Amino acid sequence: MTWTCDLVEARLSDYLEGLLQGPERAEFEAHAKSCADCAPLVASVRSLVGEMHSMEVLETPPRLVYSILDKTLGPRETVTAWQGFLNAIRGLATPKFAYGAASVMATLIIVLGASGFSLRKPKLADLRPAAIYQSANRQAHLVLAHSVKYVSDLRVVYEIQSRLRQDENNLQTAPEELLPKSSPGKNPGQTDEHQPSQPRQQNRANEVSRQLQMLAAELPLLSERSVR
Amino acid sequence: MRRHTRRIFNICYRFTGNRTEAEDLSQDVFLRVYRTLASYRSAHGGFATWATSVTRNLLIDHYRRTKRDRITDSLDDKMPVVENKESAGRRPDEQALLGELSMQVQSALTRLSPELREAVILRDLQQLDYAEIQTVLAVPEGTVKSRINRGRIELARILQQMGVRPA
Numbered sequence: 502m503t504w505t506c507d508l509v510e511a512r513l514s515d516y517l518e519g520l521l522q523g524p525e526r527a528e529f530e531a532h533a534k535s536c537a538d539c540a541p542l543v544a545s546v547r548s549l550v551g552e553m554h555s556m557e558v559l560e561t562p563p564r565l566v567y568s569i570l571d572k573t574l575g576p577r578e579t580v581t582a583w584q585g586f587l588n589a590i591r592g593l594a595t596p597k598f599a600y601g602a603a604s605v606m607a608t609l610i611i612v613l614g615a616s617g618f619s620l621r622k623p624k625l626a627d628l629r630p631a632a633i634y635q636s637a638n639r640q641a642h643l644v645l646a647h648s649v650k651y652v653s654d655l656r657v658v659y660e661i662q663s664r665l666r667q668d669e670n671n672l673q674t675a676p677e678e679l680l681p682k683s684s685p686g687k688n689p690g691q692t693d694e695h696q697p698s699q700p701r702q703q704n705r706a707n708e709v710s711r712q713l714q715m716l717a718a719e720l721p722l723l724s725e726r727s728v729r
Numbered sequence: 730m731r732r733h734t735r736r737i738f739n740i741c742y743r744f745t746g747n748r749t750e751a752e753d754l755s756q757d758v759f760l761r762v763y764r765t766l767a768s769y770r771s772a773h774g775g776f777a778t779w780a781t782s783v784t785r786n787l788l789i790d791h792y793r794r795t796k797r798d799r800i801t802d803s804l805d806d807k808m809p810v811v812e813n814k815e816s817a818g819r820r821p822d823e824q825a826l827l828g829e830l831s832m833q834v835q836s837a838l839t840r841l842s843p844e845l846r847e848a849v850i851l852r853d854l855q856q857l858d859y860a861e862i863q864t865v866l867a868v869p870e871g872t873v874k875s876r877i878n879r880g881r882i883e884l885a886r887i888l889q890q891m892g893v894r895p896a
Binding site for chain 2: 511512542560565573
């Protein structure tokens with residue numbers, strides 16, 4: 502390959518970067534050394550590339566970094582510790598947090614109240630585990646006793662009511678024998694709390710079903726009227 | 730982030746030759762990167778390569794925008810300039826920042842046409858490999874090599890005109 506000055510110029514970078522191999526390279530060098538134009542060119546470009554490779558990397562001016570951060574993330578305000586704390590607190594003023602905090606407070610108050618800790622006259626002695634256990638125990642028993650009494654009172658009232666209703670029905674439909682006597686020894690109108698018997702419950706069931714039948718008889722009339 | 734800032738600032742400074750312009754352009758690059766981060770796809774090469782592309786595009790845009798101002802300067806460009814005249818425009822700290830020869834090379838760089846300038850900066854000052862430069866400039870490898878070669882030769886000629894002797 503005959504190297505001309507134009508070719509040398511075109512392949513100069515390849516030569517400098519070691520991309521020319523063997524005979525090609527030798528011939529390039531041969532021309533470059535002997536040519537009056539190419540020799541200085543090769544030399545100057547070689548030194549220039551060397552110089553550029555050792556040119557120092559400039560340090561970024563510090564304000565550039567801050568300026569970039571300002572423009573991208575927004576200006577950062579300097580805050581005192583107190584302001585920073587207030588800012589953090591302000592961040593908590595969301596409805597979500599408020600609900601959570603309120604429910605936690607409510608739970609605490611309820612639990613404290615249940616444990617017997619008085620908010621008006623708080624005494625640390627009230628928070629002793631033994632004291633809390635005792636008061637909880639007592640309260641549980643009280644609640645149980647109250648509920649048992651309530652349920653049995655309810656039963657009494659129900660029985661009286663049902664008995665009264667039965668008497669009313671007896672008066673209305675006198676000829677019919679509605680109530681087969683459960684126990685012949687007992688007078689009607691008296692309830693027997695100690696032995697709730699199956700027949701009485703059956704009486705009530707019969708009574709209820711009879712009343713339902715009466716309603717069912719009246720219902721078609723009612724519905725006919727509403728249709729018209 | 731500092732690593733990227735430094736790289737981008739250096740590219741901008743080497744391209745423009747002006748510290749203030751380089752700072753402004755670096756800021757613009759980061760703003761653009763920040764805003765278009767969604768469009769960055771890793772298929773296009775690493776983040777650094779993408780950021781370099783953004784830098785290069787902004788530099789070319791800036792060059793075209795300020796071309797009108799430069800036409801009046803082009804007469805000076807044609808004449809060989811002695812180094813002192815150049816350094817008069819620099820602040821003392823800038824002169825201290827760069828070595829004498831570095832300053833001369835920098836000055837010569839700004840006289841290079843933008844395509845050659847960017848190729849030489851990316852290859853010889855940023856040490857990017859051909860594949861990366863190809864991605865950044867979006868031209869084939871042959872074009873990349875040719876531009877680097879012509880850029881270097883042109884740069885050497887400019888330095889010669891400036892009266893700078895090769896070391």
